[in-house]
Every structure is written in C-alpha cells, then in structure tokens.
Amino acid sequence: MLILKSDHLNTIWNEFLNRLEKEIEPILFELYFKDTKLIDLEDNKAKVLVDSIPIKKRLTSQDYTNLIEEIFNDVSGSNFKFEFLTEEEITTNISIDTDKFGVPSDAIFETNLNPEYTFDNYVVGNIKSKSARAKTMALSVAEKPGQMWNPLYIYGSSGLGKTHLMHAIGNYITANSNKRVLYVTSDKFVTDFMQLYKQKKEDNDNFNENVSSFKKKYRDLDVLIIDDIQYLETVGKLQQEFFNTFNELHDNHKQIILASDRSPDDLKKLEDRIRTRFTWGYILNVYPPDFDVRMDIIDKKIENYDLNIKYPKDVKEYIASNFTSNVRILENAIKRVFAYATMAGGADITYDLAVEALKDILSSNTIAKNKVDFLQQIICDNYNITIEDLKGNKRNREISIPRQIAMYIARVHINESYPKIATEFGGKNHTSVMHAVNKISKEIKTNKELSKEIDKIVSKLNV
DSSP states (O other): OOOOOHHHHHHHHHHHHHHHHTTSOHHHIIIIITTOEEEEEETTEEEEEOSOHHHHHHHTSHHHHHHHHHHHHHHHSSOOEEEEEOHHHHHHTOOOOGGGOSOOOSSOOOOOOOTTOOSTTOOOOSTTSHHHHHHHHHHHHHHSTTTSSSSEEEEOSTTSSHHHHHHHHHHHHHHHSOOOEEEEEHHHHHHHHHHHHHHHHHOGGGHHHHHHHHHHHHHSOSEEEEEOGGGGGGOGGGHHHHHHHHHHHHHTTOEEEEEESSOGGGOTTSOHHHHHHHTSSEEEEOOOOOHHHHHHHHHHHHHHHTOSSOOOHHHHHHHHHHOOSOHHHHHHHHHHHHHHHHHTTSOOOOHHHHHHHHHHHHHHTSSOSSHHHHHHHHHHHHHTOOHHHHHSOOOSHHHHHHHHHHHHHHHHTSOOOHHHHHHHTTSOOHHHHHHHHHHHHHHTTTOHHHHHHHHHHHHHHTO
C-alpha cells in the first residue's frame, strides 16, 4: 500500500497536467482536465476527483485511457489504473454507473431531435482539421451546457453539417443528463407565435392561457436549439418575442444554440440588440470539408448504407474531387452512382460508370442554386482565401483584389443587381460594388493577364 501526503499528490498531478496539456487541444484540456484533482494513490489505482458525471463518462472512454495512463505512469514511475469519482460518489461511497446515466425523466418531452445525428458519426478526418475543431467546440457546449459558450452561434453555407452538429449536441445532452432540450426551426417558432393571435381572434377568453403555454414551451427549458435563425429577419414584429425568450433563458444560464447561413454581422435586418447578443458566446464558422474529410465521409456513408457492392478508390476520389462544397450533394452523388449501377443490371461500379452517372448533376448541380455562392467558392479556391475574408472588410491587396474581381464577375457575367451583390458580400454599400466593377472593367482593357484570369474563372461558372 502506498499513501502519499496531499502536497506530494498535488506535485505529481501538476506534473502530469503540464505534460498532458502539451499533447491535447487547449479547449479539451480546459474542458476535461483543468479542474481535476488527484486524491489518492493506492493498490496501483489513481483516484481522481472530477466535476460531473458527463466528464467522468468521457474520461473513462477509450479516447483518453491510453494517453493519460501512459503519461501518468511515466511521471509517477509506476503502473496505475485510473478511477474517476465525483464529489457525490466520494461523500456517499456509492459508485454511479455512467452507462446507465442519462435521461430518465418523469415527463414525456418532445425534443424534435434526430437520433441519427451524433458526434460519433460526424466525420472530421484529421484531428487538426477545421471539421475536428468545429466538433470540439460543439462537444464543449454539450459537456457543460449554459457554462462554456452561451449562445453558441453556428454559421456556414447549406449542406455543411450545421444541423448535424446541433442535433449531436442535443442528443449528447439528453443522453448524459435529464435536461430538457428542444430543437426547432425559426419557421416553427414563428408559426407557434402567429398561431397565438389566430387563436385570440377565435377564442379570446383562453388567450392568456395560450400565451402561457407558448412561454412554457420555449422558456421552461435547459437547452433551446433554433435552426435557420436568419429567417427571423423577415418577421420584424416577432423579434421582440424572440428577444424576450433569449433574455430569460440566458439570464437563467440556460444554453442557447443557433444556426444560420450567415454570420451575425450579415443579418442586417435583425435588430442590433439581437445581433449583439449572438456574439456573447462563441461564433463557430463551419467550412466545407477538405479532400481527406470528403473521402472519409464517402467511406462512412458507404458503410452506413450497407451497400453490397464495391466502390473502387478511383471512383471515390472522383466524387470527392468534384463535389467539394456541400455534404448533401456528396451523399446524393454516392447514391446516384449506386442506383446507376443497379439500373444497369447490377454492373460493377467503375470510374467510367461513375463519370456517366454523374455527368448531368456535374453540369447543373455544381453550379449552386445561388450562382454568387458558387462564384465566391471559386474565387476563394483560386486565391487561397476564406469566404469570411471575401465577405469581410479587410483591405489588404491579397483580399481586396479577389473581392473586386468577384464583384465584377457577379455583375457582368451573372447579371446580378448591385444591391444583391452588396448583400452577398457582407452587406456592403452598393456604391462599393459599383466602384469595384468600374475599376476591374478599366483594368482588363490594359492588363491582359488579368483578363485571361477572369476568363478562366468565368469558364468554371459555366455561364
């Protein structure tokens, strides 16, 4: 038996934490390990105090077991296994089974969550990828709802996994606590509110009761998740009710999670006081998956579909190379190739078959529904800048020139109006767009290289 004094335990644990901090992401260290404490070393077992059952459950998973045992045993010079305990378990001397820890609630509560969207099937590729960082941030909110980042505001183009992340957070919280979680679209929030006034005309006597019911639904919660929040721009009168709901939840440390196709700064028709509140927590920009992540997504989807047919590597690479900006379209391409092979009498999937199966959607679908969105993606890929930079206010030449070229093409080759272009490029003044168009129009008359460069970009647009 080995018993050490408290200060000796603290010395060992601090050395362990210093070593561990260099091996994992800062947000993960902050979330899982910063507030832990080594309380005993006995019978080759290291007992560690943790804040909560969800953190205990996470630390006992295979994700961390090997890493923390390896570092700790190197620091201590002995072989120890870990036992993580909460304050409650130490006080009562009763161990809580984390596998049974979850949501058993007395009341039936409709969360609207899709159980198929989880962190386990959110594909991230390399641990340093942008997708992995997005998952880490979302997981940090799921671990400590109302404490880490509130609100969590997720934005990015359609089909990049925003909704998957939102449902994954909600499903994780319900699986690891008895908190009440509600997922809705902003359209549903609006519909529920408008229904109140329709009912008022039909049954004014019960109006107050209906208002109470509405408030109970959206405020008697631990976690409110609202998708497509940008549509609140179109219902100005309703913004007051959303403002009140947001304030009450936030003041009571209830987690709010929002998703949009635009950053808060680009929601120009929302009241300033609402947009300001969106920035109180963490703003998470979800980017298109890189090639390696797209390949991982393809493998995962094929595995999930349980297709009894082989997808050769060159076919998967062809799909990953041509469907770059939208996970949903990537999924559709996988299914289309499979369907094409099935209709061909169960033919083997080959590179030539995939090219034939996808030729129609490559010529039509690759040009996004919003051609300006597609143009922006081409410009960013061509000049190695981000969509955020393109829509932002940075004026350095590496960003301002591609932005002016994009505005010029949007006006001259896509025939978008100046106000529409201004809106799509971060809500800039339309006179800024006019200036960019005029500048590039003059420059291409004398700069042949620039003219050729623009021609190449336009050819990719297929307009």
